Amino acid sequence: MIRRNARKMMPIAALAIGAGFGTTVHSGAAAAAETTDVVRSGAAEDTYSSSARPTYNFGSSPTVVAGRQGGDTMVAFFKFKVAAPGTGATVKGAKVTLTRDAKNLPGSLSLSRVADTAWTEASLSGKSAPKLGGVVATAKPAATANAVTFDVSSVVKGAGTYTFAVTSTVANTPARFRSAEASTGQPSLDVTVSRPVATKPVEGTKPTTPVTTQPTTQPTTPAPTEPTSPAECKVDAKLVPSCGVLWGAAAGGFSDVPRDEALKTFEAKSGRTSTIYHTYHKGDELFPTKAEIAMTNDPANPRTLMLNWKVGYGTTWANVAKGAQDARIDRLATYLKANFATKPFFMVLHHEPENDVNPAAGSGQTAKDYAAMFRHTVTRLKADGVNNAVFVVAYMNYEKWNNTSWWGDLYPGDDVVDWVGVDTYNNAQPGGFHYGDFNYLMNRTNDPKFPGFYNWATTKHPAKPIMVAEWGVYDSSATVQGKNKAAVYATVLPQLAKMPQIKGLVYFETAKDQSGHDIRMDDTPEALAGFQKIAADPRFNVKL
The missing domain is CATH 2.60.120 (Jelly Rolls)
Known part of the structure; x- marks a missing residue:
């Protein structure tokens, strides 16, 4: 789920004038x-x-x-x-x-x-x-x-x-x-x-890194692209699809509506079953719950779970890494083996850790402490016999954190990370903070040393599939206009096609986040219609 603190950096991004939205x-x-x-x-x-x-x-x-x-x-x-x-x-x-x-x-x-x-x-x-x-x-x-x-x-x-x-x-x-x-x-x-601008590349040359662009005017709808996946796309043991992209959602955020009920409503409105059902847990909570398991047993709507767990809740990452919460880890392992032992599922360990980093030596909450916590938890669960968890590290994609000296220390290691994930949100208000297209959603940066998240992940961890573990669009305009969100949604499919390492796309839906943003895909009829076009694309026809 989204957590926003005071923003110290607005992104550097190109505002296209006389050039297409998302120019490369x-x-x-x-x-x-x-x-x-x-x-x-x-x-x-x-x-x-x-x-x-x-x-x-x-x-x-x-x-x-x-x-x-x-x-x-x-x-x-x-x-x-x-x-x-x-x-x-x-x-x-x-x-x-x-x-x-x-x-x-x-x-x-x-x-x-x-x-x-x-x-x-x-x-x-x-x-x-x-x-x-x-x-x-x-x-x-x-x-x-x-x-x-x-x-x-x-x-x-x-x-x-x-x-x-x-x-x-x-x-x-x-x-x-x-x-x-x-x-x-x-x-x-x-x-x-x-x-x-090169209008015709020379034969045999390679494209340069995409330039993140933002329009000064309302973006135009890109030309439709052909679906990238054939009808029979299936997942392997690590839930990586052979083709196409896994579709998912975390619905009803920051509300009292039961999450399974909210997801079913979201699915009915969007027109597609959310293959990934994303929920959140912390501390000594045992999961998946009976309601979550029931969602995976629906034969008409096959789903897998993405379960976020803050194993260090109430303590520090350093204490978890030292074994102080082994009883908590072992208790969950026992529950998983008894109640959910065979179906593969995604496990995100403490999503968006950047917000909780305290870089002071000895704080127990340094970036290296997070990496150690992640490594210890994965190792312990596997030693306890949990063999169906697919581990995801989920970053925040916020420029202030990406630019810190410690951000690179968060990564736990390729041997304990199965998917590299990111939580990222766009503003649909033209010219507003974090306004941009899908390419900007994935590659925004304001530091020449950081190439953008997708570019970073594909360069540093080329063998890892990318999970967009949370994404969403809000509109900070004084008067919300449906065309704003619809214009951003219109960039998703053509630009997603140029990011083949993205294998999972999970929308976070809430009427009001901590900053008051409305991230529903149906806050206006125009927005809903635009989102339904994304959901209808056959590249999301992935079979579990």
């Missing part, structure tokens, strides 16, 4: 052509200083403030990290956009360059604030303008770390902007670049 750039000599993209970076750090409160730190605030109030002068600071735009790309311009959060804006604002890029939002205060450089741009917004834009083309010429400060000399009317911690309207740096 190919290498090779070709007739000259050019496309213009906008590479968007969210604020990696943002905060503000206060002259009246010189020791205060505001790094976790959902707003940043710039201006004067009484005897207090406040300065807003923003740090952006821009990735290399790509071979042959030329930077044409750049702008910083800040969204008004509350109150009226002052009649004049200035944006200055800050040479010091080492400051952090967690430590910056009035006493430690970096020195401001020359003014780069000024703005004279209307008092109730939704956003303020500054032209920073004279500064931003390519990849690098850029820091700016916003000030105002207008008395008693400070500007309040939404920070990276806000749920919408986070600061952004948009870099406009032109790229050469």
Whole structure:
């Protein structure tokens, strides 16, 4: 299930202008052509200083403030990290956009360059604030303008770390902007670049890594593609289909509706049985439950289970790895052998571990502790005679975590991981945070060192099938429009066809997640129709 904390990074992604949604750039000599993209970076750090409160730190605030109030002068600071735009790309311009959060804006604002890029939002205060450089741009917004834009083309010429400060000399009317911690309207740096486009690859050359793109306008429906799987696709002992893709769902999230009932409703609306039935368990809970087992025994609707287990619930990963929860593991093993011993099923061990990592040495919750917990649990269950569990590691696909120094330490090892999984969500609001197509859903990144999840998994673990263990689309628009979700859904099938290592696709459905997002596929008739087109595709005709 989704867990969202304060977002410190907005993804870098190309907003296609005059190019198709989900454009892929190919290498090779070709007739000259050019496309213009906008590479968007969210604020990696943002905060503000206060002259009246010189020791205060505001790094976790959902707003940043710039201006004067009484005897207090406040300065807003923003740090952006821009990735290399790509071979042959030329930077044409750049702008910083800040969204008004509350109150009226002052009649004049200035944006200055800050040479010091080492400051952090967690430590910056009035006493430690970096020195401001020359003014780069000024703005004279209307008092109730939704956003303020500054032209920073004279500064931003390519990849690098850029820091700016916003000030105002207008008395008693400070500007309040939404920070990276806000749920919408986070600061952004948009870099406009032109790229050469190959219209006809040279014979024998290989395509380059797909460029993640996002449209500046509503995406158009891609041309339909031929189904990739024949009628007789079957699974092996590790539930890997010989062709096609396993279809699944976790329905009724964050509601009181019984999960099996919610799934059946989801299946009726979508028009397809969910071959994978995803549920969640923790600690000393014994599973699968009788209701879950019954769902696998329905001859008319064959299903397999994907059971998420937080074996370390109430303790630490390090303690599990040391054997402190062996009694818990053994008890579950005994239950499985007595109640569900023959049918293969997916077991996800503590999905989305990134949110629970404490990198401090000795915390018991480091990334390496997670890997050790995963390894110990798998080894123990197998030693106890559980032979039908197919083990999945499920990441969060959130840029803030992918960029950390410890993220790579989470992987438990190819010998104990059967499938590499990911939980990933898109926003259907045009231009909103995490807005994009299916390729963006799988490959978003804002760090040139991280190629995107699908690219990472297929490079680092090429022998492992990929499970999209949770995916969904929500719409953060002030007024939800059905065409928004439908447009994102329309990109799934053609782009899924270009990601052959994805062997499982499991939708997470809820009317309201922790952030209030509606991830139902039927919140509007247009969205439902778009989702039903995905579900009807024969590539999901996989037999258990």
